[in-house]
Amino acid sequence: MERSIQAIYGWLLALPACLLLAAFTHWPALASFLDSFWSTPKGRRPSQFVGLDHYRRMLVDDPIFLQVIWNNLLYALITVPTSILLALAMALLVNERIRARGLVRLAYFTPTVLPMVAAANIWLFFYTPGYGLLNQILTAFGLPDTNFLGSRDTALWSVMVVTIWKEAGFFMIFYLAALQAIPPVLEEAARLEGASHFVYLRRVALPLLMPTTLFVLVNALIGAFRVVDHVVAMTQGGPDNASALLLFYIYETAFRFWDTGYAAALTVVLLLVLGSISVAQVRFLDRRIHYR
Amino acid sequence: MRVTRRGFTALGAAAIGGATAIGGTVLGGRPARSTEVKLTFYYPIAVGGPITKIVDGYAKRYSELNPGVVIEPVYTGSYQDTMTKTLTALKGGNPPHLAVLLAVDTFTLYDEDAIVPFDELVSSEADRAWMRSFYPAFLENGAIDGKTWGIPFQRSTPVLYWNKQAFVEAGLDPERPPATWDEQVEFAKKLTKRDAAGNVTQYGIQIPSSGFPYWLFHGLVIQNGGHLMNEAGNEVYFDTPEVIEALQYQVDLARKHGVMAPGIIEWGTTPKDFFERRTAMMWTTTGNLTNVRNNAPFPFGVAMLPARKRRGAPTGGGNLFIFKRANEAERKAALGFVRWLTSPEMAADWCIATGYVATSPAAWETEAMRKYVAEFPPATVARDQLQYAKAELSTHENQRVTKVFNDGLQAALTLAKTPAQAMKDAQAEATRILAPYR
Amino acid sequence: MPEVRIERLAKRFGTTVAVDEVSFTVENGSLAVLLGPSGCGKSTTLRLVAGLETASGGRILVDGRDVTGLPPPARGLAMVFQSYALFPHLDVARNITFGLEVRRVPKAERAARLREAAALLGLEGLLHRKPSELSGGQQQRVALARAIVAQARLCLMDEPLSNLDAKLRQEMRKEIRELQRRLGMTMLYVTHDQVEAMTMADRIVLLKDGRVEQVGTPAELYAKPATLFAAAFLGTPPMSLLALEDGPEGAVVAGSDVCVLPGRPGRGRVLGLRPESVRLAREGGHRAVIESVEFLGADSHLACRIGRERLLVRASGHLDLSTGAEIGLAWPESAVHLFDAGSGRRLEVV
Numbered sequence A: 001m002e003r004s005i006q007a008i009y010g011w012l013l014a015l016p017a018c019l020l021l022a023a024f025t026h027w028p029a030l031a032s033f034l035d036s037f038w039s040t041p042k043g044r045r046p047s048q049f050v051g052l053d054h055y056r057r058m059l060v061d062d063p064i065f066l067q068v069i070w071n072n073l074l075y076a077l078i079t080v081p082t083s084i085l086l087a088l089a090m091a092l093l094v095n096e097r098i099r100a101r102g103l104v105r106l107a108y109f110t111p112t113v114l115p116m117v118a119a120a121n122i123w124l125f126f127y128t129p130g131y132g133l134l135n136q137i138l139t140a141f142g143l144p145d146t147n148f149l150g151s152r153d154t155a156l157w158s159v160m161v162v163t164i165w166k167e168a169g170f171f172m173i174f175y176l177a178a179l180q181a182i183p184p185v186l187e188e189a190a191r192l193e194g195a196s197h198f199v200y201l202r203r204v205a206l207p208l209l210m211p212t213t214l215f216v217l218v219n220a221l222i223g224a225f226r227v228v229d230h231v232v233a234m235t236q237g238g239p240d241n242a243s244a245l246l247l248f249y250i251y252e253t254a255f256r257f258w259d260t261g262y263a264a265a266l267t268v269v270l271l272l273v274l275g276s277i278s279v280a281q282v283r284f285l286d287r288r289i290h291y292r
Numbered sequence B: 001m002r003v004t005r006r007g008f009t010a011l012g013a014a015a016i017g018g019a020t021a022i023g024g025t026v027l028g029g030r031p032a033r034s035t036e037v038k039l040t041f042y043y044p045i046a047v048g049g050p051i052t053k054i055v056d057g058y059a060k061r062y063s064e065l066n067p068g069v070v071i072e073p074v075y076t077g078s079y080q081d082t083m084t085k086t087l088t089a090l091k092g093g094n095p096p097h098l099a100v101l102l103a104v105d106t107f108t109l110y111d112e113d114a115i116v117p118f119d120e121l122v123s124s125e126a127d128r129a130w131m132r133s134f135y136p137a138f139l140e141n142g143a144i145d146g147k148t149w150g151i152p153f154q155r156s157t158p159v160l161y162w163n164k165q166a167f168v169e170a171g172l173d174p175e176r177p178p179a180t181w182d183e184q185v186e187f188a189k190k191l192t193k194r195d196a197a198g199n200v201t202q203y204g205i206q207i208p209s210s211g212f213p214y215w216l217f218h219g220l221v222i223q224n225g226g227h228l229m230n231e232a233g234n235e236v237y238f239d240t241p242e243v244i245e246a247l248q249y250q251v252d253l254a255r256k257h258g259v260m261a262p263g264i265i266e267w268g269t270t271p272k273d274f275f276e277r278r279t280a281m282m283w284t285t286t287g288n289l290t291n292v293r294n295n296a297p298f299p300f301g302v303a304m305l306p307a308r309k310r311r312g313a314p315t316g317g318g319n320l321f322i323f324k325r326a327n328e329a330e331r332k333a334a335l336g337f338v339r340w341l342t343s344p345e346m347a348a349d350w351c352i353a354t355g356y357v358a359t360s361p362a363a364w365e366t367e368a369m370r371k372y373v374a375e376f377p378p379a380t381v382a383r384d385q386l387q388y389a390k391a392e393l394s395t396h397e398n399q400r401v402t403k404v405f406n407d408g409l410q411a412a413l414t415l416a417k418t419p420a421q422a423m424k425d426a427q428a429e430a431t432r433i434l435a436p437y438r
Numbered sequence C: 001m002p003e004v005r006i007e008r009l010a011k012r013f014g015t016t017v018a019v020d021e022v023s024f025t026v027e028n029g030s031l032a033v034l035l036g037p038s039g040c041g042k043s044t045t046l047r048l049v050a051g052l053e054t055a056s057g058g059r060i061l062v063d064g065r066d067v068t069g070l071p072p073p074a075r076g077l078a079m080v081f082q083s084y085a086l087f088p089h090l091d092v093a094r095n096i097t098f099g100l101e102v103r104r105v106p107k108a109e110r111a112a113r114l115r116e117a118a119a120l121l122g123l124e125g126l127l128h129r130k131p132s133e134l135s136g137g138q139q140q141r142v143a144l145a146r147a148i149v150a151q152a153r154l155c156l157m158d159e160p161l162s163n164l165d166a167k168l169r170q171e172m173r174k175e176i177r178e179l180q181r182r183l184g185m186t187m188l189y190v191t192h193d194q195v196e197a198m199t200m201a202d203r204i205v206l207l208k209d210g211r212v213e214q215v216g217t218p219a220e221l222y223a224k225p226a227t228l229f230a231a232a233f234l235g236t237p238p239m240s241l242l243a244l245e246d247g248p249e250g251a252v253v254a255g256s257d258v259c260v261l262p263g264r265p266g267r268g269r270v271l272g273l274r275p276e277s278v279r280l281a282r283e284g285g286h287r288a289v290i291e292s293v294e295f296l297g298a299d300s301h302l303a304c305r306i307g308r309e310r311l312l313v314r315a316s317g318h319l320d321l322s323t324g325a326e327i328g329l330a331w332p333e334s335a336v337h338l339f340d341a342g343s344g345r346r347l348e349v350v
């Protein structure tokens, strides 16, 4: 009796959170899944059941979808490892006893606290052909002026650079926190045993940072498939979809083309991607990397 | 949903009306108005200036002139945002009564069964005369099934701006802009400057191609004797020789003649490039007139776009729409407001305040407009070009078809595809998208 | 095995003087304990010897070789930290052999030395566990094994037992001492626990505020504390210290007419008496009032008052005495310690 009352009490306490989660996460996900089998309703054309048509269209009829997936994979493959490595390097550097450490930390962290649109504006200026900062530097060295955001060879890469610039500082904070959580006595012990600073980093610090690395990795991967603001602010996916990413394409399909049926199908694909990353995290991270 | 909302509003209005009535009796004041009509009016901002203040002022003035009608203007962001908000509100069963939206979105609104044609709203002969009072080019984008669904409000068209000082330096007559495609290339070549290393320091011309490259490019197509779509908005002509030739011309400006920056040229920074002498001529909207007037550090000229087989330019900008959800009284009130807002005096006022092209010949005959033109003659260039203008690209599934076309243009401009191939692909894709509408 | 010599060693952190001209010697193969209250500079001294801190002055000589400027690994020593400093991601075996791997000791030798050390400390069954899967005592053993396996000539320990419970601490004390004797290591051992110091040390270096208070064997420090501080710090319960005054017949306990040193001056002097050397006089003796009685089983502690001063008496067995009672106390002349109240220095009883 006592127990069941307790259980009811517990469920009641959890109820608001459950309701919120259901209303804003589970229901929309389920609705998207269901909607993806129906054509987009229009005032003059009611929705029809189309089965797997949307999915067939993705694979067969929609070169933009394939391009967007490819772009996104490339984007993840480049930005994730690069920003993680950079974050780690910066954290190690900043963690040392260097002069003006606070200032350096702040400098690295600034990109992260900057709102994306402000950051994009700064970079838009850097990338501007002609008088943009990068091109001023290029031309000062006698190199040809480059239209970074305006050519298909450089547009996606230019967006990646901004991402890395922004993410690395953010991830650095995690690494810094993890580094500071390592007792300094471990390095002293290692030093006494004859280990150089480098050996200490490789054999002690880095292995101890593994949980952080995995955490950051998973977050970065999920982030890479959830990016939209960089693209909206800088290239609108152009030129000719060269810098379009999955979520941007969904946004465009849903809120510019008003093709909500197809957008629902695309959303299902995105959910699948994010879901599999999360599953991998739970299975891999929780099983392997745990010391304490 | 709708019934509930309106019922509730009516109930609320009645309750308030009752309360004031009682108050009125007690205090012996004026009798309360129970027939007040409230209209929600969504509008975007796409140009500089204190637009919100101007629009609020209009709304207030109209209510003063027409007791019983209250206009509630709601600023809703960019055109894109406004469309998004409108459609979202529509799907929620709660659309505005009135909105300013892109003329090219007419088909989308029509397909959503969201708007009413003005032909069904007008009753008197005077009303019908009013509908005929606009420049025909501005009405084109609003017409479907022989009916008029949108009334021109903030409309624009692209023109050519040139740097007179650069012309002098290049040995050109500073008062004579290029009148033909060939002249345009020839002048641009003379205007292009290179440094010792061979890097360009000043381009001859700039036709921006980011975001919505189709719009300026449409000018080239019309000049070449072509057009991009039919009036029914269910067919496009992307792979016609006129279009491919026009695209080849735009590609050649950069790649063959070297008088324009290669790749995608930013719409937003083009005026700045012009001010900084990175380009001696530019194509951009008349909407930039005030901007250029205020910021160009050199004398400049404004001209119609050069001709090939003929002169030509697309129209652009926003129309006024009235939504179907409005009831009889609201529709009537909305029509009254639209008529007032597009009357010659108001059109002139709006044009002077914002730089948009006044939408009717009568507006140009007003006192205020005459004065403005006398002070600033370039303002007439856009008007004079209207006789050559055509509707801008607008079809069913407009955003998507336009995107396909934009992608094709950008593919050609970035040399990913030849113009012919890019247009062939875009035509095939657009045709597929439009198939359900034929 | 080396002899360690510390000469006028000093360390300043900004304006804090953590170690102030400390000098002492640790003989070859012996165990020296650095003892003192918290913050007196024990750890700092040890870390200076290890090379983890740079000295502000003075020299450190190991077997006559000046190592003051050498990096830690070049000093040929091992160290056990208070927190053990085990690597959490490595198992016991890899923790023990970490240093050997870093120094590229051949695999076969590594394995042999690991076996040896593990056997010595009874870690054979735990070699594949992670530190998080060990008890505090086991972790302590791993840390010891890591220090031993290096076969360092000199071993430094910083409060290695402070995280263990009282019983385990006692066992480990014995084990460490045995190990040190068996392997003939020279050991410098830091503790703030005087019992640990008394039971383990060949020599105690007593520190206070970064300065050496007294150096000697436990017996010397106990029998002849050189200062008031040393007198109060060593021994449980500690020595009673009574301020003296001049009386008509000689030195009296302050605030009383109890004459403890007949014919000698009392002012400015302090009398020290260990509780175990004072006994109850059946008759006569110095008059004192009992303030409290604590029965501890084997013996009882009597807190007594003479004048303004307090005095502790340790008597064997159960005593049937009540608070407030007046008793007589007696002690042999040889049990008297005398100190100068101003300098705290020991005075010879003459």
Ligand SMILES: Nc1ncnc2c1ncn2[C@@H]1O[C@H](COP(=O)(O)OP(=O)(O)OP(=O)(O)O)[C@@H](O)[C@H]1O
Residues within 6 Å of the ligand: C013, C016, C017, C018, C036, C037, C038, C039, C040, C041, C042, C043, C044, C045, C192
């Ligand atoms: N890195 C440091 N920076 C500044 N002051 C320090 C530092 N390390 C130690 N000190 C100071 O030096 C003095 C001696 O410290 P130390 O750690 O040697 O004391 P300890 O005798 O080991 O004390 P405990 O028994 O509490 O461990 C203290 O006053 C301490 O605050």
Ligand SMILES: [Mg+2]
Residues within 6 Å of the ligand: C042, C043, C044
């Ligand atoms: Mg210490």
